[in-house]
Amino acid sequence: MAAQTLYDKLWQDHLVEERDDGSALIYVDRQLLHEVTSPQAFEGLKLAGRQPWRREANVATPDHNVPTDSEQRQHGVAGIIDATSRLQVQTLDENCREFSIPEFSINDARQGIVHVIGPEQGLTLPGMTVVCGDSHTATIGALACLAHGIGTSEVEHVLATQCLIQKKSRNMQVRVEGQLGPGVSAKDMILAIIAHLGTAGGTGYAIEFAGSAVQALSMEGRMTLCNMAIEAGARVGMVAVDDTTLEYVRTRPYAPQGAQWEAAVAYWRTLHSDEDAHFDAVVRLDAQSIAPQVSWGTSPEMVLPIHATLPDPAQTDAVRAAAWRRAYEYMGLRPGMKVSDIPVDRVFIGSCTNSRIEDLRAAAAVIRGRRVAASVKQALVVPGSGQVKRQAEAEGLDAIFTAAGFEWRLPGCSMCLAMNADRLGAGEHCASTSNRNFEGRQGQGGRTHLVSPAMAAAAALAGHFVDVREF
Amino acid sequence: MQKFITFRGLVAPLDRVNVDTDQIIPKQFLKSIFRTGYGVHLFDEWRYLDEGYPGQDVSRRSLNPDFVLNQPRYQGASILISRDNFGCGSSREHAPWALQEYGFKVIMAPSFADIFYNNCFKNGLLPIILPAEVIASLLVQAVQTPDYHLEVDLQAQCVRDDRGQSWSFEVDDFRRHCLLQGLDDIGLTLQRAEAIRSFESRHRQRAPWVFNAIDRL
Numbered sequence: 001m002a003a004q005t006l007y008d009k010l011w012q013d014h015l016v017e018e019r020d021d022g023s024a025l026i027y028v029d030r031q032l033l034h035e036v037t038s039p040q041a042f043e044g045l046k047l048a049g050r051q052p053w054r055r056e057a058n059v060a061t062p063d064h065n066v067p068t069d070s071e072q073r074q075h076g077v078a079g080i081i082d083a084t085s086r087l088q089v090q091t092l093d094e095n096c097r098e099f100s101i102p103e104f105s106i107n108d109a110r111q112g113i114v115h116v117i118g119p120e121q122g123l124t125l126p127g128m129t130v131v132c133g134d135s136h137t138a139t140i141g142a143l144a145c146l147a148h149g150i151g152t153s154e155v156e157h158v159l160a161t162q163c164l165i166q167k168k169s170r171n172m173q174v175r176v177e178g179q180l181g182p183g184v185s186a187k188d189m190i191l192a193i194i195a196h197l198g199t200a201g202g203t204g205y206a207i208e209f210a211g212s213a214v215q216a217l218s219m220e221g222r223m224t225l226c227n228m229a230i231e232a233g234a235r236v237g238m239v240a241v242d243d244t245t246l247e248y249v250r251t252r253p254y255a256p257q258g259a260q261w262e263a264a265v266a267y268w269r270t271l272h273s274d275e276d277a278h279f280d281a282v283v284r285l286d287a288q289s290i291a292p293q294v295s296w297g298t299s300p301e302m303v304l305p306i307h308a309t310l311p312d313p314a315q316t317d318a319v320r321a322a323a324w325r326r327a328y329e330y331m332g333l334r335p336g337m338k339v340s341d342i343p344v345d346r347v348f349i350g351s352c353t354n355s356r357i358e359d360l361r362a363a364a365a366v367i368r369g370r371r372v373a374a375s376v377k378q379a380l381v382v383p384g385s386g387q388v389k390r391q392a393e394a395e396g397l398d399a400i401f402t403a404a405g406f407e408w409r410l411p412g413c414s415m416c417l418a419m420n421a422d423r424l425g426a427g428e429h430c431a432s433t434s435n436r437n438f439e440g441r442q443g444q445g446g447r448t449h450l451v452s453p454a455m456a457a458a459a460a461l462a463g464h465f466v467d468v469r470e471f
Numbered sequence: 472m473q474k475f476i477t478f479r480g481l482v483a484p485l486d487r488v489n490v491d492t493d494q495i496i497p498k499q500f501l502k503s504i505f506r507t508g509y510g511v512h513l514f515d516e517w518r519y520l521d522e523g524y525p526g527q528d529v530s531r532r533s534l535n536p537d538f539v540l541n542q543p544r545y546q547g548a549s550i551l552i553s554r555d556n557f558g559c560g561s562s563r564e565h566a567p568w569a570l571q572e573y574g575f576k577v578i579m580a581p582s583f584a585d586i587f588y589n590n591c592f593k594n595g596l597l598p599i600i601l602p603a604e605v606i607a608s609l610l611v612q613a614v615q616t617p618d619y620h621l622e623v624d625l626q627a628q629c630v631r632d633d634r635g636q637s638w639s640f641e642v643d644d645f646r647r648h649c650l651l652q653g654l655d656d657i658g659l660t661l662q663r664a665e666a667i668r669s670f671e672s673r674h675r676q677r678a679p680w681v682f683n684a685i686d687r688l
């Protein structure tokens with residue numbers, strides 16, 4: 001057989017049939033559901049009188065608009081003050097009950113952001129096809145899954161048929177070789193990749209991240225990397241299986257056991273691109289050259305190293321210059337300003353990009369024994385799941401955060417997209433570990449700067465962006 | 472799903488790159504559990520001067536006079552022209568729902584984000600990819616020519632203007648067929664239930680762990 005990429009293998013192993021027009025029916029192993037993009041899918045199912053094809057292929061949890069403060073959370077769904085949010089979470093509960101779909105409901109110990117709990121619980125295993133009505137499903141590709149976001153009609157399609165109609169993407173390999181410097185993380189790596197590729201650079205491709213710097217990352221770092229494949233335009237980001245993957249999966253609650261584990265490992269070991277596999281595009285980056293990154297504009301490609309100055313629109317083409325000018329106006333910044341002179345009003349450490357235990361450890365290591373700057377109005381830490389939260393508390397991280405003046409919250413998406421009460425005021429600058437800096441993303445008029453957990457922590461202490469390596 | 476009929480429509484220009492789905496329909500409107508009610512909130516943050524929230528009386532809100540779709544000449548537009556990477560960001564299908572409910576039937580751009588592109592077809596909205604130069608000139612026309620209309624012929628895969636100029640576009644056969652016929656994807660896939668079942672049983676042999684019960688939840 002011809003040499004295959006990891007993506008080719010995953011595709012081939014889930015191909016139900018090719019269709020005449022070049023599209024294919026692809027079998028879906030696991031669907032993750034949350035409250036925002038599923039109600040209309042369940043409604044469609046009911047209207048058509050259909051049942052889920054395989055109900056246990058699905059797992060649900062509310063995450064996007066659950067409150068993260070304990071006053072509201074202690075009363076469960078009933079405690080959600082915002083009536084539309086409450087109805088949406090209730091609707092998820094009701095739909096799961098009606099169709100017997102497993103759900104980690106709002107106060108379940110395993111509740112959390114879908115993309116965090118899938119891998120954490122072992123509900124998404126290497127080699128699976130995983131979908132969710134949410135573009136950051138790409139996160140799960142870190143486990144060598146074929147994982148991507150879908151729309152609500154497709155959620156309904158998967159519920160009803162266990163399949164998706166798909167066109168195969170082209171293969172792209174992003175190779176990062178060498179060693180990341182101290183204080184530089186997977187988040188900086190992916191921001192640098194996006195700055196290099198542009199937000200549409202990966203459109204139409206499935207990206208496999210490879211190279212020695214990627215292999216050196218922990219699973220959590222790989223998840224951060226794959227999480228933002230979508231910000232480079234690709235719906236899929238992946239990393240091949242290696243010992244790091246297997247070690248991570250071994251202890252997960254829903255990992256296979258005994259002989260099944262052995263059989264699974266034998267298969268998982270094949271989940272890497274063949275030596276001479278063909279990629280339609282290859283992009284190379286040198287890990288050593290990556291400094292801590294900060295986004296300055298309203299698109300994830302508007303990213304600079306911490307020591308840079310903001311770019312001059314006169315130095316670029318007309319279309320990009322127009323986008324930069326709008327971004328400057330929205331962000332309240334000027335060309336020529338130093339990144340490190342951008343003030344920070346709020347800090348958000350959380351989201352499916354950076355809310356896992358290692359992210360919290362990295363932030364806590366910077367913060368330990370210091371105080372949030374007086375000019376910072378609010379600094380939030382929102383763990384990605386109940387399990388992350390308990391682990392962090394067991395390690396005493398919550399105490400480090402709260403002693404420094406951070407708020408320690410309950411798991412959910414929170415200020416990543418501000419569907420609950422956690423949001424920016426107009427004009428406020430936020431050092432955020434999330435993944436999107438679009439206009440209004442974290443609250444109308446809010447100004448988001450995407451950074452790593454360590455950089456967010458350092459910005460909280462300084463009141464402006466600083467190089468965490470010199471901090 | 473409604474059949475996509477070949478039609479002529481008024482063209483509105485949205486001269487921006489990277490129009491993201493957060494902009495098309497801001498997240499507070501995603502709290503709705505219904506499929507409708509999004510059209511009045513299309514481009515909410517650009518379109519209105521005040522902050523929008525679900526369920527409000529939009530007739531009392533103040534419109535942003537600077538936003539292109541608020542200009543009288545573009546009222547009733549059904550074709551939207553924009554720049555590269557339209558529909559990037561979140562996978563929310565509320566974006567095509569909002570565009571369609573507002574009255575758009577066609578979006579033209581040099582490139583679209585994958586998930587958005589796909590979602591359009593599921594909802595009878597046609598995304599058309601045209602070369603960047605063509606889009607640039609159409610944007611100019613839409614500004615300079617009063618009452619600028621285009622005709623979209625999905626059968627022939629081409630766009631025409633009233634002066635007889637035309638541009639062809641690519642769209643894959645299956646998607647075109649579904650749009651033309653108004654076909655329901657799920658019904659079509661369920662016709663292949665036998666093939667799915669037989670795949671499933673082979674897959675279960677090869678990767679039984681995929682099918683482990685999660686009833687312990």
Ligand code: SF4
Pocket residue numbers: 063064113114115134136351352353412413416417434435
């Ligand atoms: S944390 Fe943010 S990006 Fe991730 S699923 Fe939630 S809203 Fe989406």
